[in-house]
Amino acid sequence: AKQNLAPEQPAQEEPLEPITLATTTSTENSGLLAYILPDFEAKYNTQVKVVAVGTGQAMEMGKNGDADVLLVHAKESELQFVAEGYGVDRHEVMYNDFIIVGPPEDPAGLKAGAGSDAVEALKLIAGKQVPFTSRGDNSGTHQKETALWKEAGIEPAGDWYKSVGKGMGPSLTFASEEKAYILTDRATYLSMKDSLDLAVLVEGDELLFNQYGVIKVNPEKHPGINKRGADKFVEWILSEEVQAKIAEFGKDKFGQSLFIPNGK
Amino acid sequence: MDNITNGFFGALELILSGNREVYGIIGLSLVVSFVSVIISMFFSVPLGIVIGMNRFPFRKAVIMIINTLMGLPPVIAGLVVYLLLSRSGPLGYLRMLHTPQAMVIAQVLLVSPIIIGVTLAGVKDRGNLIQKTAFTLGANRCQALWTIIKECRTSIGASLVAGYGRAISEVGAVMLVGGNIKGHTRVMTTAIVLETNMGNFDQAIAIGIVLLVLFFILNILLQKYQGA
Amino acid sequence: MDNITNGFFGALELILSGNREVYGIIGLSLVVSFVSVIISMFFSVPLGIVIGMNRFPFRKAVIMIINTLMGLPPVIAGLVVYLLLSRSGPLGYLRMLHTPQAMVIAQVLLVSPIIIGVTLAGVKDRGNLIQKTAFTLGANRCQALWTIIKECRTSIGASLVAGYGRAISEVGAVMLVGGNIKGHTRVMTTAIVLETNMGNFDQAIAIGIVLLVLFFILNILLQKYQGA
Amino acid sequence: MKVQISGLCKKYDGKPVLNIDNLTFEQGRIHVIIGPNGSGKSTLVNIISGLEKADHGTVAYGSNQKRFEEVRGSITLVMQHPYLFNTTVFSNIAYGLRCRGADKKQTELLVKEAAEKVNLSAFLTRKAATLSGGEMQRVALARALVLKPELLLLDEATANLDPESIGIIERVIRDFQTATGATVVFITHNIFQARRIAERVYLMMGGRIIEEGSKEKTFGNPESRITREFLRGELIF
Amino acid sequence: MKVQISGLCKKYDGKPVLNIDNLTFEQGRIHVIIGPNGSGKSTLVNIISGLEKADHGTVAYGSNQKRFEEVRGSITLVMQHPYLFNTTVFSNIAYGLRCRGADKKQTELLVKEAAEKVNLSAFLTRKAATLSGGEMQRVALARALVLKPELLLLDEATANLDPESIGIIERVIRDFQTATGATVVFITHNIFQARRIAERVYLMMGGRIIEEGSKEKTFGNPESRITREFLRGELIF
Ligand SMILES: Nc1ncnc2c1ncn2[C@@H]1O[C@H](COP(=O)(O)OP(=O)(O)OP(=O)(O)O)[C@@H](O)[C@H]1O
Ligand SMILES: Nc1ncnc2c1ncn2[C@@H]1O[C@H](COP(=O)(O)OP(=O)(O)OP(=O)(O)O)[C@@H](O)[C@H]1O
Ligand SMILES: [Mg+2]
Ligand SMILES: [Mg+2]
Secondary structure, X not given: OHHHHOXXXXXXXXXXXXXXXXXXXXXXXXOHHHHHHHHHHHHXXXXXXXXXXXXXXXXXXXXXXXXXXXXXXXXXXXXXXXXXXXXXEEEEEEEEEEEEEEOOOOOOOHHHHHOOOHHHHHHHHHHHOOOEEEOOOOXXXXXXXXXXXXXXXXXXXXXXXXXXXXXXXXXXXXXXXXOOEEEEEHHHHHHHHHHOOXXXXXXXXXXXXXXXXXXXXXXXXXXXXXXXXXXXXXXXXXXXXXXXXXXXXXXXXXXXXXOEXXXX | OHHHHHHHHHHHHHHHOOOHHHHHHHHHHHHHHHHHHHHHHHHHHHHHHHHHHOOOOOHHHHHHHHHHHOOOOHHHHHHHHHHHHOOOOOOHXXXXXXXXHHHHHHHHHHHHHXXXXXXXXXXXXXXXXXXXXXXXXOOOXXXXXXXXXXXXXXXXXXXXXXXXXXXXXXXXHHHXXXXXXXXXXXXXHHHHHHHHHOOOHHHHHHHHHHHHHHHHHHHHHHHHHHHO | OHHHHHHHHHHHHHHHOOOHHHHHHHHHHHHHHHHHHHHHHHHHHHHHHHHHHOOOOOHHHHHHHHHHHOOOOHHHHHHHHHHHHXXXXXXXXXXXXXXXXXXXXXXXXHHHHHHHHHHHHHHHOOXXXXXXXXXXXXXXXXXXXXXXXXXXXXXXXXXXXXXXXXXXHOOHHHHHHHOOOOOOOOOHHHHHHHHHHOOOHHHHHHHHHHHHXXXXXXXXXXXXXXXX | OOEXXXXXXXXXXXXXXXXXXXXXXXXXXXXXXXXXXXXXXHXXXXXXXXXXXXOEEEEEEOOOOEXXXXXXXXXXXXXXXXXXXXXXXXXXXXXXXXXXXXXXXXXHHHHHHHHHHXXXXXXXXXXXXXXXXXXXXXXXXXXXXXXXXXXXXXXXOOOOOOHHHHHHHXXXXXXXXXXXXXXXXXXXXXXXXXXXXXXXXXXEEOOEEEEEEEHHHHHHOOOOHHHHHHHHXXXXX | OOEEEEEEEEEEOOEEEEEEEEEEEOOOOEEEEEXXXXXXXXXXXXXXXXXXXXXXXXXEEOOOOEOHHHHHHHEEEEOOOOOOOOOEHHHHHHHHHHHOOOOHHHHHHHHHHHHHHOOOHHHOOOEHHHOOHHHHHHHHHHHHHOOOOOEEXXXXXXXXXXXXXXXXXXXXXXXXXXXXXXXXXXXXXXXXXXXXXXXXXXXXXXOXXXXXXXXXXXXXXXOOHHHHHHHHHHHOO
C-alpha cells in the first residue's frame, strides 16, 4: 500500500524498514532533525524513530540493541563504545561549539578578565565563587566541562557550584533563574535564548569545540538490528547534499548556522 | 504569571488548531491511559474485592505490598518494562519496545496497585454484608461480585479515577518504554516535558490545560455512567 | 535482566554504604513527601468528609473538579509553582525556588486531590449515619469529625497511602521546583531519572528498590498505627 | 425537659410525611408513640433530636422555650437501627462521656454501672460488631442511658430483645425516669409494652397525631373510631 | 425441604455458641425458634443458609441428604438486620429473580405481585434507603418470598412491623407455606406470634435446643422447668 502512495517519485529507492535513532536532546530540541529528516524518510519511504535522551541512556540503548544508529557528542564515550564492540564505523558529522553563558551583568567579569579563554574564565568564576551550574549528568557537555576544570587545576565544590543533573534545556533554565554561569552548546542556547536571561560571555576558544558523531550499532550483537537502514542513514547524513542542508539550518532564524558540517 | 494566561490561549489554539499531529498526541494519550485502566480494571477490581473481603494467610502482608506498589516510581515501572522488552531482554523478540502497546503494559503495572488498593479499602467494611445478602437471594459468585461492585461504586469509581489520573499524568514510564517518538509514541505528558525542557512554558501549560479539560469531560461521562 | 539483579545488590550497597550523600537524598525524599502529605492531610481529610457528606449547590461540579485534579500532571503542578516562585513571579521575593519548601508546596498541590477524592468516596455512604450517631450522643462537630475519621480509617488510610505513594514516586514537580541540586534538593526520584539518563540502569533500579523498601516500612508503621 | 412542638411540617418529594399543629411532651413523663409503619414516628423524633430539619414549624425545649442548639447536650436518641462504633462495647458506652470530657476513672465507673443494668457486664471487651442483634440493641441503650439525658428518645429500642430483657429494660427506663425526672419519648409497635410503661399515649397516622391522652383513656375509652380499630387489630395478638 | 442437623458445633474465641446434637426440621412445616438474646438462634440459621461455617457437624438438606451446594438455590434467609441494595424497591425485590435469569416480563409480574402482598405497591420506584424501618423490613420479606424457596429462614423478620402488618405478613407466610409445601423456620421473640403461626416450637438457650415439640405441647405442657420459666416471663406481657 505504501508503494502505491508515491509510486512515480523519481529518487525512489527500495523502501527501508523503520530506523530507530537514539540521539541527545540537543539535536532534536534545536529542530535540526525535524529540518533534515523528512528528506530521508521520503527518499527511502521509511520512518526514522527519534528517541532523544541523555547521552548515557542513548549509549545504553545502543548496547541493548534498542537503537540502530546513534547521533551523539561525547567523543571519549563514543570511542569506547566502538572499542568495546557495541558500535561500528564511527563517523564525524558536524560540530558546533560550546560557549559559556551567564548573567548579562557578568558579576565575575569574564568578558573583561578572560576574553575568549575558557579556562581563565572558570578560574575567575571559582575565584569569586559566583554561582555556576553544572549539568552533572556525564553528558558530552558535562564531560567537556570536567575537562576544562581539570585544565584549570580546580576541583569545583561548594555552594556556588550547583550540579543539577538534568538535560541542557532545563539546566539553562535553572542557570537563568539562579543568575548562574553555565557551559552550554550553542545550538540549545540559541534555540532557547528568548526565554533565558543569559548572555554569551566566552566563545571562540578552540577547547570549546563540540564534535557530533554518528555510530552504527553493531548488528552482530543483537538480532533484528536494521543494518541496511543504518548504513543508508550514515551514507545519507554524510552526503554532500545533506551536509549542505545542515549548514543552512538556523541561518534564517538565528542569523548563523547552529551546526557546521564536517562529515567524513 | 503571563505564562499561565498565555497557556489558556495556547490551549484554545491547540484544540482549534486542526493540527493532525496535535490531535494524534491527544488521542494517543487518551487511548493509552484508557486502555491501561480498562485492562487493569478487569483484574484489579475483582482482586481488590477478594483481598478486601476474605481472610487468608499473609493477607496483611499482601495488602502492604499493594500499598507499597502505589509508591512505585513511574520511571522504575518503565525501566522494568524496558528491560523486559529490550532487544537484549527476555521478551525482546516481541519487538514491542517503543510502541503504544509497551506503554500500556508499563501503565497497567503502575495503575493496578492504586485500583486494587482503593477498591480494597472501599469494600472492606461493607463487602461481606452485601455478599451475604446476595448469596441468600441465590446469587452465584459472579453475580455477588457484580452486586458488590454496583453497591460500592463510589469507592470503586474513585479507584478508577485515581488510576486514570495517574496514568494520564505520568511521564516516566511512557517516556522510557515509548521513547517519546514524534508522530508515533509522543503523548501529552511527554510533550509537556519536551516543551518544558525547551523553556516553552506557555506551550507546556497549554497542553496541560488541554489534558485537564479532556480528563474533566471524561469524568463527567463517568459520573453519568455511575449514576445510571 | 541482569540490571534488575544488579539493582538488588546495588540497593543493598546503597543502604549499607554509609555514604552521607546517599542518606541525604533518601532522607530528603522521605521528609519532603511526608511533610507534604501531613500538611495536605490536615485540610484534605476534613474537606473530603465535608464534601462527601453534605449536599450543597454545585457539589457534583466540585467533586468532578477534584477528580480531574487527580490527573494533574506533576510537571504542570511543578510549573505553576515554579512560575509563582520564580524571580519574575509574584512570590519571587520569597526566594523559595529550588528549596525543599518549594518542593513541599508543589507536592501538596499534587496529593491533595487524591486524598480529598478517595476520602470523599470512602465516607459518602457511611458518614452520615456515623455523624448522626455521634450527634445523638452529644458529640460536637469536631468530635463527630474525629469519630468519622476513626470509623472510616480504612478508606482514609488508603487515601493517605495513595497520596504518599504519589508524592514519593513523582518526579516532575520536585525536579522543576527543587532543581535536583546535588546535596541540596536531590531526592530519590530525581536521582533515578538522572541515573537513567546517564544509562546507569542498575543504579536507577537500586535507588528504586531502596525507595520501595522504605515505603514498605512506612506502610507497616501506618498499619500498626491504624490498628491501634 | 418539656418539648413544645408547633406547626411542624415535613415533606419528601412533595409528599407530606409529618404535619403536627400542636404537641407538647410534658416534663417528667413517659410518652409512648404508637402507629403504623410509615406514619412518621421516626421522622418526628429525628426532628426533635436535631438529626433532621423540618420544612416548617418549631420545636421549643424546656420551660423557657430554648432552641435546639442550647440544649443539644441534654438530648439523646436511640435510633431505630442503631449504628455501633467499630470498637469495643466499653468504648461504645463510654463514647458520650468521653465527648463530654469526663475523667477516666469516672467514665469507667459509669460505663460498668450502665453495662450491668442492661446485662452486658460480660461483654465490655468484645468488639461491637460480633454481638447478637439483641446484645447490640442493649449496647445502644446503655450508651444513651449512661449520659443521663433530660430528654430521652427511644425509637423501637426493644424490638429485638427477648422477653426477659424487655422486662429488665423497661424497669431500667422507669427507674431512670423516676430518679432523674427526665422526659421519655418511647416509640413502640408493642401495645402490651405501651400499656405497661406509658403515662401518655399518642397514636400517629399519616404524619398526624390523631389521638392523644392518658394511658387509661386511650386504651380504655379512645376518642376516635380509628384508634379503636387500631387497638382492636392489636389486641387480636 | 427437610433439614437434618447433627453434631453441629460453633465456637467463637474458644467459647461455644452453638452445640446441637440432633435436630430435624421436617418438610412442609412452620418451625418457630424462641430463646433469649445471644442463645445462638441467628448463628443456627446463618449456618443452615450457608452464610457461616460450623466448626464441626453437618447439615443435610432434603429427603436424600444433599449438601448445601446442591440446594443453595432453593434456600432463602431474611437476615435479622437486612441489607437493602442501594437501588429502588423494585430492583431489590427483583434481585433474586434476575440472578436466576428470569425474563423481564415475568420478573415484573412476580415483583408486583409480591409487593402487593406486603403492601408496598406504592413504593416500587422509591429508593430503598428512604424507607421507614417497617417498610424496609417488608421489602426484605418480599424479595425472599418472591423466590418461592423450598426452605425459608426468617430471623426476627417482623420485629419492626406494626400490628396490622404483622397480621398480614403472618398470613402471607402461612399461605405461601400451604401453597408450596415449603419448610419455614421462623425466629421470634414474640411468644404470641409463636403461638399464632408455629406448628413446632424450639426453645434455644446457651447454644442448645432445650425443648422441642408441637405448639400445643410446648406451650401447654412443657417438659422442662426452664421452658416453663421462660414462658412465664413471657406471659407477664
Ligand atoms: N427521603 C425520603 N423520601 C421519601 N419518603 C421518605 C423519605 N424518608 C422517609 N420517607 C417516608 O416517610 C414516611 C415516614 O417515615 P418514618 O420513618 O417516620 O416512619 P415510621 O413511623 O418511623 O415507620 P416505622 O414504624 O416503619 O419505623 C415513610 O412512609 C417513609 O417512606
Ligand atoms: N464473632 C464473634 N465473636 C465472639 N462471639 C460471637 C461472635 N459472633 C457471635 N457471637 C456470640 O454468639 C452468641 C450467639 O449469637 P447469635 O447472634 O446467634 O444470638 P441470637 O440467639 O440470634 O441472639 P439475638 O436474639 O440477640 O439475635 C452471642 O452471645 C454473640 O455474642
Ligand atoms: Mg420508624
Ligand atoms: Mg439473632
